[in-house]
Amino acid sequence: MMGFRRLRLGALLAFVPALISAQNATANVTAASTLFLEETETQFSVNVANNSDDVNIFFTSPAYSWVGVGFGEKMEDSLMLIMYPNAHGDNVTISPRIGSKQSEPSFSSSISIDILPGTTINDSMLILNARCRNCRNFLDPKSSAQPMIYAFGPGNRLVSDSPSANLKRHIAYGHFTMDMVTATGLGGVPAKSNAMYGVSIAGEMTRDHDRANHAHAIVGCLALFVLWPLNVIFAGFFKNIKVHVIVSVVMVGFLVVSYTLGGVVSGEYIRSKAFNTPHQILAFVSLFPLLLTAILPLPSLVRILPRLRTLHTPLVSATFLFLVLTGGLGLHLSNQARPIILAYTAISIAVFLFNTLLQSCIRRRGSAYARAHNRQRLEEEEGEDDKVVMLGTMAESRTDSVASLRTPAGYGGVPYGNGYGSAEFGAHGQEQQQQRSPSRTNGLYGGGTMPGPQYMLNMHPGVPVQVNRM
Template sequence: MMMGSGQRGGFRALVALLLAFFPAFIQAQNPAASTFYLEETETQFSLNLANDSSGDVFIYFASPAYSWVGVGFGDGMKNSLMFVMYPNQKGDNVTISPRTADGHSEPSFTSKPQISLLNGTRVTDDGMFVLRARCSDCRVWQGGFLDAKNTAHPMLYAFGPGNRLQSNDVNAPLHRHIRYGKFTMNMVAATGEGAVPANTTASNGVQMVGGMTRDHDRANLAHAVMGCLALFVFWPLNVIFAGFFRNIKIHVGVSVFIMVFLVSAYGLGISTSSEYNRSKSFTSPHQILAFLTILPILLTALLPVKPVSHIHALLPRIHTPLTTLTFVFLVLTGGLGLHLYAAPTSIILAYTAISLLVFIFNVLLQTCIKRRGSAYARATLRRRLGEEDEQDLVLAQYYANRKLEDERSRSPSAASSEYHQHARSLSGGAGGAAGGSSPPGRGGMFGGGSMPGPQYLLNMHPGVPWRPGA
């Protein structure tokens, strides 16, 4: 069937109309956006800048459910504006927290940007965070601004550790990131009619700056490890050295070693406190008790010093109870530190069990030492009384036994000859002094000389008669 000229003209007009509205339709479905997509983690952050007078910024943010994940505007953490996302209390939706940082430390919540969650914001069944939001008044913030004319705006991203974080609080404490990196984003390409960008796996208007960097919280780890070694390894060893070793220098040396570990742990804890909002002001129970424990630590170290111990006779006696009190304070301080760090429950239970075992071990040892006295105290008391040292007595007995064994190992003839020679020397010496030799039967050991012989001694014992020549 042939189409008339009028029909052909109407058809051309319809096609032209559709072609005119098709780009607008496509743009409405896929608004202007710059997209950052990280294939390693399947993380997408897309940005749309509304070109109207509202100045709104539309965000599509999706990522696997780490404890938290964040993307920010800036070349570094200082003076940057970051959007940090983590699951809510129920775990079925997300909490979005705009934050700023004044350095390389945990960012703090800022209330200036107003974020409205839109339909589609959720935690998916396969554990993905999905955020669809409109941000008002977020192009300028304290210390920085979003440059809509910049084709390579500096950006950064970071991922929290695997620890579970579920909170509705926009001020929720964050663990230090385990991975982070940088990229640039084309803000000109992101500018257009305001709408939430679409889900995609293709980057657009983004240039990566280096690779993803793995981070380590070594200072906090060293702080915990050094404190645990001092309490659970060197402390009970020092109790053993103090009670069962006479050389007091070993106890003193290990005590100094423990002090070095504790001072290092204190220094590391103070240096890392500025990295977290919950510890910047030094008002947490962990920090307060740690500072209070410094006093018994110093007293424990100073009481054994002679000028201090001689002030009063009771001072040396409180050294042992004070060490027990110091140990308890330090263990409680460590437990509060685990709570402050939001450590996993398994770590807290293991710490509690080890603390109880070491405490019981120390108490039993100290009770035993108190009853029998320390080896050093016993040795000191013997020296004051002028008695021989226990070790000297053992050595003397050892040499006496050796001499006796040597005498017994000789031949009987040699021993008998030596014995009679010794006897004749005794009797001969006495007879020589009298001026003559002794008669037979009256010399040697059977009398003679100036000393009474065994005959006289036998007569002194009733019931044992003596006969001459017997």
């Protein structure tokens, strides 16, 4: 009996260490609340240390352009942890930023984050183990529903060692709440998990679109690469100058819309808020030749300074060149992919060569409107010359007629109606020139081309003529 009791006591003593070890293991499990998005295999876990002011973080996600999580209900004034690959693409860059209203969050150097062992890029997955020294100022450790947000950058990859690298607008975002009471416990980095714990998703993931930026680029390209060459064609080959004016107004309207959208987009990013980037500076410079191109053909200015008309075509080419360079710098500013930049460059060169060749051809042969205008002007001048010649001839005819009436004419100085001769023939039958007038002067008829009655009497001296009946 005593042996049996000793055996049971020994077994119990052997079990106690195992029980204590299991209890210690359970106590050593790191408290955490975990967000897991199955669609992207993104995990974000938080541990609030109860023995320090530290907040421990485990963050993993596919290597998108960037991925971020924020402590707050909205971006404005919330702490955001942005993660993206480093410059070599073999490790992670973590960037603590403070969000602002509807714009890119700015890097905050006051937030201290320690990168812990285990941080790496493995199988195209960003893995971050980190400790934030002063993140508790942006969360409520006693809240069971701490508001949180998350966001994903676009597909083109961002690689940088700088925590203040330029970010492109997110393509998707969402909201959730996190139980910080559940996350509070012994400090430590949470473990990897694919289960949601202490987290409630607030709605579905929202797809985002950068419509203003896209519209800014598309409207500008339509003005440069579609309307601009069409306007050159209309100016050179259409006789109606109103078509060229209308297309010019439409094209300027497109550029105004593009400039306005560019101003809206500039306010969304840190790098462009001050309007001091090369893209923006050259855009403002391009306004000067564009304005001159629009006002130089005005008739009031041309009448004052006719030579201003010759500056129109060079200013058109200079404005196009400035605007194309502005667009290229805009693509660089927005971190567009290389194929897009190459395609833009090729189209710009092709359209510039087309415009240059077409303008050279128009300059050599003249525009259709100029040719038609000159032809009409010449016809009007010829018509005026014909009128002047006709009026001059009529005036000379009147002068000669008056002179003929004032000079007596007849046979040997004898007036008409003497019965001896005609005014057309002299004493020797020689032909004499006579100027006639259709008017009746001094009782004489037949001053014009038709002979008068006295002339008929002289032609037929044997025939009685009753002059009083005429």
